[in-house]
Amino acid sequence: MRLGVIGTGRIGSQHAAVLAGRSEVDEVIVCDVDGTRARAVAAQIGGSAAEGTGQLYAARPDGVLIAAPTSQHADLIREAVRAHVPVFCEKPVAQSLAETVATVEEAEASGVAVQIGFQRRFDAGCRRVREAIAGGEVGELRRMHLMTCDPAPPPAEYVPHSGGIFRDCHIHDFDILRFVSGREVESVTALGANRGADFFAAAGDVDESVVLLTLDDGTLVTMQGSRYNGAGYDVRLEAAGTQGTVMAGLSGKTPVRSTEPGVVFPDDAPWAGFLERFADAYVAELVAFLDVVGTGAPVVCTPRDALEALYTAEAADLSRREGRTVRIAEVRS
Ligand SMILES: NC(=O)c1ccc[n+]([C@@H]2O[C@H](COP(=O)([O-])OP(=O)(O)OC[C@H]3O[C@@H](n4cnc5c(N)ncnc54)[C@H](O)[C@@H]3O)[C@@H](O)[C@H]2O)c1
Known part of the structure; x- marks a missing residue:
């Protein structure tokens, strides 16, 4: 090819x-x-x-x-x-x-065929969460928790054109949430705070975030994001149901320290950034694209999927600005 x-x-x-x-x-x-x-x-x-x-x-x-x-x-x-x-x-x-x-x-x-590069769909841990939900391993899905925390802020000049923390960072959470749960987001409530450099506030953006979402089957979801996670690059995805809880992103490289006596966790250096954390997923998404090109295999992440994630980001941004819960139907229309 x-x-x-x-x-x-x-x-x-x-x-x-x-x-x-x-x-x-x-x-x-x-x-x-x-x-x-x-x-x-x-x-x-x-x-x-x-x-x-x-x-x-x-x-x-x-x-x-x-x-x-x-x-x-x-x-x-x-x-x-x-x-x-x-x-x-x-x-x-x-x-x-x-x-x-x-x-x-x-x-x-x-x-x-058009494939959009949401690489978390090809991350082994995230895929395993999807399988666990679809296969009933967690029982009936009730709660999910996701996070995207950057170790350090991007350059000041990047922020005004980034679209803000919901369109730039949490967009990956919004996409993987739909992919692993197989559900659609119904409503969003978002909070943000300016605790860091002035250029975030000057761009109308925030540098710390929390998002609450309700899925169309009643599953409750929490999310958090940061541009100042000094411990390292932290991306996790947890799914909890009536029979069990599974989590992607929990390994020796997770940037969190246990305070329990005698517990040595994690035991490796934390992930430094997305290129390292998702190195395998970036390869896997391109292998999948070569399959699309070579054999006409179906696209795993379509432009329509990207649009759905963007609707959630738009709702989160509106929610944070107006201090209210926003239904996806509102931004869709
Ligand atoms: N999926 C992910 O995790 C992920 C990670 C990083 C970047 N991205 C996305 O990838 C894109 C590129 O990001 P980056 O960090 O590599 O940017 P970058 O600025 O490092 O690279 C962009 C390159 O495109 C070139 N360019 C500009 N206009 C062009 C044009 N019309 N035709 C051809 N080349 C052109 C520039 O000269 C530059 O070399 C962004 O849209 C970003 O959102 C996604």
């Missing part, structure tokens, strides 16, 4: 290296508005560099991967589906709700 990679920054260069290392991939062609960067990444992975997306599509790729900045995603997805080329695009689909809806509708109407 011949794969194209559009955007060779932090995540794009990592994805390009994974693709180049796969036996089912014969050639990787990268492109970037920064041609020097594209050529350097091409040299590193043993691929080639195209001058722009026009030259990339002229080479007739079997699939393309988009890892350009978020502001470019919608246009680049449209370009791929209009060229009838299956596409993997990093999350999110677009910057605004309106642009997301329009892009999802065009992608669906095209019939071209």
